[in-house]
Amino acid sequence: MSQVSILYAAAVLVVWMTARVSSSRPFRLWIYLAASWIFYFSLDARFLPLLVLSSVFNYHYGRRIRRRPRVALLWAGALVNVALLGVFKYLPAFQALFPDSPFWQHVRQIALPLGLSFWTFQALSYLFDQYRGDETRPSLGEFCLYMGFAPTVMSGPICRVGDLVPQFRAPFAGSWESVREGAQGVWVGVGMITLARMLAAGHGGFGVADAFALRGPLGTADAWVMLLGYGFQIYFDFAGYSRLVIGVARMFGFQLPENFDRPYLSTSVTSFWQRWHMSLSFWIRDYVFLPLAMSRREVWWRHVSLVISMAVFGLWHSASWLFLLWGVYQGLMLVGHRLWQQLRRGAAPIGPRWLRSAASWLLTFLVIILSWTLFRAEGASHAAGILTAALIPAAGLQLPGGFVLLVLGLVAGYFASQLAVSRIPQRAPGLLSWLPMPARFACYAAIFYLAVFRAAEAQGFIYAQF
Template sequence: MLFNSYVFIFAFLPVVLVGFALLRRLENLNWAIVWLTAASLFFYGWWKAEFLLLILTSIIANLIFGKILMAMPGEGKKSRLVLIAGLAFNLALLGYFKYANFFVSNVNTAFGSNWTLPQILLPIGISFITFQKIAFLVDAYRGKVKDFSVLNYCFFVTFFPQLIAGPIVHHAEVMPQLKEAPRRDFSRDFAIGCSIFIIGLFKKVVIADTLAVYADAGYAAVAAGQTLDFASAWVAVLSYSFQLYYDFSGYSEMAVGLGRMFGIRLPVNFLSPYKSASIVEFWRRWHITLSRFLRDYLYIPLGGNRHGPLRRYLHLGLVMLLGGLWHGANWTFAVWGVLHGLMLAINHAWAAIPLSQSRWLRGAPARIFFVFLTFLLVTLAWVPFRSPGLSQATTMLGFLMPGPGALVSFKAFVTAQYVGIFGAFDTWFTPRELWPPVLPPNYLATMAKPVGLLLALVTALTFLMPNTYRLLGRFEPAIGIDERLQGGTGILSRLGPAQAVLLGFMFVVSVLGLARVSPFLYFQF
């Protein structure tokens, strides 16, 4: 069940909200939490009911491991064995469903064998759920689990806003809230949560899904062996870069908004990462909860930066390689992870040089340059991430390189997309076959209107506008918001009639785009 679907918005969510609003009036507030847990399990089983058995089995097993670990004082040999067994159980489930076919395929390629496995469907959300359970077991082993009960644990694992694609919620963030969540001001939480949800829905349906048309066409053309000119290749690559940005940003905000409707503040997972002036800063803003997990449960246990710069860079590379493979069982994700590991190592090495602290490199002009450079590097790294294979990624990167015809291609793009821009609305909205079976090399740049206007608008929106958490900062919408964002600014610094009209308009426009089914990109991971 997708957040951006009629059945979720007009059936599932209203029923769950009404049930919660009624049950929170009872003296025993646990019934409201039971209701949300049951609704979350129904939500998870909507796609494939048989996967309910998998998640329930996993919950029971992890409860047993957790109980044993919490009953064992200290970090002794027996508790380490229990922890290893618990980690092995969770990683085995993830490995089988996500990587078994990938492993067998590579073994067949390497040794010329012909092993086969039955078709394995990937349970939705298994990557996110697995990391949450691993963090819980490790913290139980370290004696850090508080506010634990069977009901609290089941709710923490299954709560539907974060169940499918994050954020990767830490038990210490959610469990302590369950005592107070049903007692909070429901109307206030609903207004704040609904506002955040609508903004996220608009980002996904109106912005991300519109850009997806151009990104998919460009990458499909390359996969089919077609040629793209310089400008068209950049249109496809930039369209995907912004599509992924607004798709993931939209989902993250919808999750935070949904949690807030029920009085639960989820951690912020996405904080204007394209405004980052370095790769290090980028990873503090992009998929924040994944970065946190990799740091706390992989990078630091490996040794972090405690054994000198060379070991630090090796740890960064290994962590990012595993982070890349976590996204999917394909060597393209591994390459993407290695690229980011390499960029992080270079970034840290540069920061250790005194020249990097020069006052000439700390002013506004320098920051603008570094923001542009970081965005460019991140966008180029998305090419293998998006491509179906390494050969297609190499081909697309080749089209992006300036050559003899690059200037001509760029001029043709500017002329076609921006000259006489206001007289072109009739051609933009005239029904036609948008993507012919074989694209002319310059199709995306010169004939796929209004991509030029869309890219200009989305660039301005990304780099010049405040993010949702700054707009709604005074309402403390999520956990982990920088203090500088808590004051609130702009039209959404309060929620009144004018804001209701604006948000209502955004909601209507978004709902009109729900006719086409468009899963979130991070559902694939």
């Protein structure tokens, strides 16, 4: 825990207390907005004007669309937002095509504003919703807060105006009960982030990044262990972060959309995408897939729409062939699952139910874990090397034993904990209050240790780069 984290925690406390004692809704709104902008300024001072400008522009543009809902107007507004993403996020990637051009050398220097992809998608959903006649009529202040809301501005969850603005208007809901619930979320989030950092730090100084830096022929076990390591690192990191910010918002009485719902327990790829990065997944479903799929009636077009939507999902992360391929792969898996469902419709089930569930889970898990190759690899040949090792049996293990044990131990521990949680009697309202006192205090100590001594070893949040 650094001086900076203490400062942020103190700031949260001050804002919470000010909001609690204030009976004026507008005053509270401005307090939240000022705090959110100061927070953003503290993280990335250069781009606060861009966030404010985008907020003001989209607010007025959305009002205009509402008054004159024309499709050309909507697309022009969407284009401005996409152009913003293009300039800051995608353009620098094209420098590789023109390595000697001085102009592109300058373009490469363009920095990515913090959370740009997240708040720009929020702006886009606002424009689309206004076009569709959404009844939410935010004021300028409310819209600016929606765009720059401190808990979500950095890395989501991606919210909708209709979800957040009514909560901004409601009386202060930060009761002691919501503080308790929020604090639990924060603890769980910090614990998950810590697990991600443990995978990053690895064993004996050898972590996930070192595993992906290995060159030379990999064994099949190497490939699967490093993919498992990365799959769980990114899950713990992003799901933990999401849980943490949802918890902080909950302390103030806000209910943010969930972003993860135990995705690695999914028994189909379709179910996985309803449980992984849910706020983006639902955004893509509502604003890309559904409009596309409904533009034609043929079944094949629905499948193509699915692949295109998932390709957009992939490209949202970065303008790279690997992310595009990753998206297309996920789209094809979703199409495959739909086709399989159609094929099996009306057919007699094979084997007992538990076996079918276990087989579905295992297949889904392997398909998803394998896909992280495209997400994490440093180039096409690197990805090809990992995929080859994973799919074509090869003996040998380059990874250190300690690292392998750490990854397998954490993965086994995760599934065991999920099994245990599913069997906990829901007798008591608290997360740990059902435990006897010594076990409860040992758990508090574990969370305290992880939060204070391990999570403090900051090693960069993976999704901050998107």
